[in-house]
Amino acid sequence: MKREVEEQLRRSEYLLAEAQRLAHIGSWSWDVPNKVVTWSDELYRIFGFQPHEIEPAREAMQLLHADDRDPVMAAIASTFKTKEPFSCFYRIRRHDGVERMVHSRGYLVSDDRGEPLSVFGTTQDVTERKQAEEALRRSEQLLRLVLDAIPVGVALMDPDGDVILSNPASTRIWGGEAIRSAPDRYIKSKGWWRDTARQLEAQDWASVRALVRGETSINEVIDIETYDGVRKTIQNSAVPIRDERQAIVGAVVINEDVSDRITAERELEASASQMQALAGRLVHAQDDERRRIAQLLHETTAQDLAGLKMLLARLNRTSERLSAADRSLLIESMDLVERSMSGVRTLSYLLHPPLLDESGLLPAVRWYVEGFARRSGIKVDLDAPLTMERLPRDVETTLFRVVQEALINIHRHAQSATARLRLRLDEDVTLEVQDDGRGMAPELVARLMSGGGGSGVGIAGIRERLTPLAGALEIESSERGTTVRAVVPLPSRTL
16 A cells, blocks of 8 residues: 555656646745755756756855846745745856746745745746747837838727727827827727718728728728818728638728828819810910911912012013113012912911811811922822811811821931821721831830920820810831821711
């Protein structure tokens, strides 16, 4: 029987020692009257000694860090005084010189008279745990610094929709002082999204959908009055937080006040619209001025030159009375008047051909192409219908200017002996002008298509003319030549 009890005792001691080793917890006891300290094997391992290398009662306290000895002694003294257990963290220096952090708990046992008999307890090496806690604390501190510094609002919500963490930007975006003065109402209040002046439905909030449906929403824009009564446009994103079982346990919400940006964009759009309208008015004014100058040249200068020609003709009929030198001057003057009349007539037609107003786009284009080919020496192939209905005046004027600008560019830059002009009319009117020249550099084409300036002033003018008509300008260019294509929709045209 005694042997069985001893065997059970040894087995219990073995299991206790294994449990302490696995848990990295050592046990100790202090026989107060006899001043005997007993350590378990695991406690020796924690301090880095073998049992024969140290006498705990005499040397244990010397292993404590010098700065921690007095606090430990004070904790033990308090236990003797109050009979309450003590618990303290302190640093030790192992036998191998390595510093570790440990946690000790101690309990006092007294006799019937209250005299201390023994103190027993446990000591655990918590170095890794403390290091992890410190790393976590530093990470949280760094995260807090980052959250406090970023200009966008960040908030963490629990599954009920309560805001359990938010940065200063989030507070500022949603109402600043109004939120700080009543945090329980605004920051930790179920259904907080209903407290604003504008009643949004639950599905209108990215955060609600993240918590209820598990949806991820990115950069949704909402217009709302915040808690301080200011109307704002807020860009809202939300991502659900899930546990290892994929259950939703919260949401991260990011908000950005984009009111100033939206206002600036609207002002920019308004300015662009005003500039476009101004450009349209300038184009119309230019056309009107060209028409007025052409009419003025035709009705005054051309008529004056015609009168001068008639007077010179009458004078020529009596030229036999003049000397040979005077007759030569008279003939030269008549030739000069004829050339001037031809130049004025051509300039008047180029500024604004009467055919464009009287007969429409097709006759005016035919007239211009014939004159351009004669003046430039470039052969132009015109592919157009034999007849064509009249188009709106703005459309006809715009397309005629496209023909002018494209052919002039071919003459100046393309180094092409031929050109092709194609005019087609269906639901849209499409005008193409093509050459076989050297083409344009890709970067120049990209700049012209993006509305850049430089050598594209004429192209920019064409684009300004097409914009009010909902038209489009396309430029295709390679080493085999360039094609300029203008397309103007005619939705109300009856075919």
